Amino acid sequence: MSEYLLEMRGIVKAFSGVKALDGIDLQVRAGECVGLCGENGAGKSTLMKVLSAVYPYGDWEGQILWQGKELKAKSIRETEETGIVIIHQELMLVPHLSVTENIFLGNEITTLGGIMNYEAMHQRARELMLELKMPDINVALPVSNYGGGHQQLIEIAKALNKKAKLLILDEPTSSLTRTEIRILLDIILELKKKGVACVMISHKLDEIAAVCDTISVIRDGMHIGTRPMGELSVDQIITMMVGREIKNLFPRETHPIGDVIFEARNMTCYDVDNPQRKRVDDISFELRKGEILGVAGLVGAGRTELVMAIFGCYAGRYEGEVYLEGKPMHIRSPQQAVHAGICLVPEDRKRHGIVPLMAVGYNITLSEMEMYSHWGVLNPVAEMKAIQQMIDSMHIKTATPLLPIKGLSGGNQQKAVVAKMLLPKPLVLILDEPTRGVDVGAKYEIYKLMFDLVKQGVSIIMISSELPEVLGISDRVLVISEGHLRGNFINEGLTQEQVMSAAIGQAEVLAA
Ligand SMILES: Nc1ncnc2c1ncn2[C@@H]1O[C@H](COP(=O)(O)OP(=O)(O)OP(=O)(O)O)[C@@H](O)[C@H]1O
Ligand SMILES: [Mg+2]
Incomplete structure (x- = not known):
């Protein structure tokens, strides 16, 4: 039996010929929390999507070993059944469904006759809310009634309900308050004691330091190093991430x-x-x-x-x-x-900042369409030039300006949103x-x-x-x-x- 619960070996994943992951290894033991660190676009979310079969077996190269046996999952449902549960970077809740319905979506409790058992589901949902120190949440109300921080915790409740053996948290704290973050970190520590393993992605290195036993750093789709947390200072992690010292x-x-x-x-x-x-x-x-x-x-x-x-x-x-x-x-x-x-770069990028399926470039010039049109006729050359200048000056990592912005890593989407609001020269x-x-x-x-x-x-x-x-x-x-x-x-x-x-x-x- 392998000492690892999970082993990923030589994972390669490309998007239209461009390698986002170029031979990555990752190991996780039962009860261990691994911090996955790297710059925006390094490939952290992609690696976790490979692991959770958002990208199914066959869509990538390499090998995943789960409890010593090769895992060839074709769907998220399959990885969840083996005990791998992911909480995505972007919220995935269905706004008009209730808190309970969201928690049990695709995982409903039914009576023997196959009828939904709302009683039992509400009961369990309430327990989860208490566990997450949110006694005031009314689990029968739509999740859209609650703010970003609460929604994030509801997402976490949903994952906890799935009895994970390995919990993947992709930037789980980005919209949480200090108190909420503390609650979440405590829950992770509790889970570890019960033998649950975690992979945590966060740009807040103090949070990583608070819960992780091991740090694994990737850069440009490549594995840079894996070290025990105790041997590393925050400065050293940063140096591994960016490949240079930031004083x-x-x-x-x-x-x-x-x-x-x-x-x-x-x-x-x-x-x-x-x-x-x-x-x-x-x-x-x-x-x-x-x-x-x-x-x-x-x-x-x-x-x-x-x-x-x-x-x-x-x-x-x-x-x-x-x-x-x-x-x-x-x-x-x-x-x-x-x-x-007066220009505003909004807080909630997904709701107010971007048009997800539109190209990166056109997202950037969205607020400035008139600048590139003369009597209503667009000047595509001038527009492209402005776009390219912004992409270069802000180091936005994208294969081409024409890629739908949805395909960019979270941080690079954020840079594009800032770029959009700089073009009008406020x-x-x-x-x-x-x-x-x-x-x-x-x-x-x-x-x-x-x-x-x-x-x-x-x-x-x-x-x-x-x-x-x-x-x-x-x-x-x-x-x-x-x-x-x-x-x-x-x-x-x-x-x-x-x-x-x-x-x-x-x-x-x-x-x-
Ligand atoms: N669906 C997609 N289509 C095309 N390219 C993609 C897609 N998803 C990711 N990429 C590219 O793969 C690379 C890695 O992206 P990924 O989202 O894994 O980065 P990340 O490390 O999670 O970054 P962040 O910290 O900003 O969230 C990026 O260059 C990104 O543009
Ligand atoms: Mg990411």
Whole structure:
């Protein structure tokens, strides 16, 4: 009997002739958690799709051994039956089905007569919600009633319900709050004790360090190395991932900051479903030319609602005034905002950022169609040139600009979404969680790009839930908590503790 629960040997997977995986090996023992690390586009998700038979046997080369025997699974159902369960990077829930129905989709509990046993399923779903410390979820309601973080945990509940022997988590924490992340990491530790193995993919190396026993790094579809976690520092993992040393994660550069260019006054947003409730309560702030304004706060604090209202796309009722270069703006749609010089890169890439089946290139020029048309006639040469420049300058990894954007790795999709909003040359660029799901190397590139932009006089509002990033990049930091502005700090000597205590409502607002 092999010492491994799972062995993948020499896995090769190509997409239209281009090798995404070029001979990868991976071993996992029972009860072991392996952290799979690598840059955007390295092949992490593809490798896990091979393992879970999203790409069935025959679609790739190499060998998979499961408990010592060769596994030739043709479908996800088959791998699930053997005990391999995957939680995908992008949410896979069916929005209009209830929480219970989603958890039991394709796996329903039936009575002897073959009738759905809703009683039993609701009961089990409620137990799972308790296990995941979400007692308030009503399992009979559609999942679309719940936000991204909750949905992610529901997805995890669905996987837990399948009695996995090997659980694959592909960036499971990207839309979770700190508390939710802690709950998930604890669950992984519990599962390990029960002998369940895990493969965890995450760009947040502190999470990897917290639960993984072994680190396996891949780069450009090739296996770079596998080492016990205890032997590696986070810096060493980064070096293995990017193939060079990154000394300073935050390339903060000094740059001139001008006069106030943008102002939001008395912004208030009402909840979509409950118009009595304020999601944003009377927030006012200013932004200077060439300034990077970080917006910190806990997930759900109202930050996204605030910037969506500024951009003219908040779904509920909202009030407030917006001034650009001293002039009042009446923005009621994203088109008007872009036209006025305000661009927003949204948080939820899958819902608001991309047209999945459209080519990478055309996704990038989507907001700027008029620029490439003359009296309604498109100029394809100019358009292609602009696209290629963006792809090069942002190092977007794609076989061709004509590949449907769906085929790009998560992080590269994110870069394309940022690229789209840079083309209109905005005065004010709003970035909502711009580096979510983006690897360390690409994060560095996005920061560099932000500094290039502010040096050219662009002003940036950056929402981020990662405090080191907020403190590493911003000139000034706003802290928002439960819809209220709790702090406005010049970022000089500012600490994580100061920001956190403002976010949980302890510090008073300091005039900046
Ligand atoms: N369906 C597809 N069609 C064409 N190319 C694809 C497809 N899926 C993945 N690729 C390519 O395979 C490579 C590996 O992608 P993969 O999604 O595995 O990366 P990843 O390591 O998970 O990155 P990320 O951290 O950004 O999620 C990328 O270059 C990607 O463009
Ligand atoms: Mg991926």
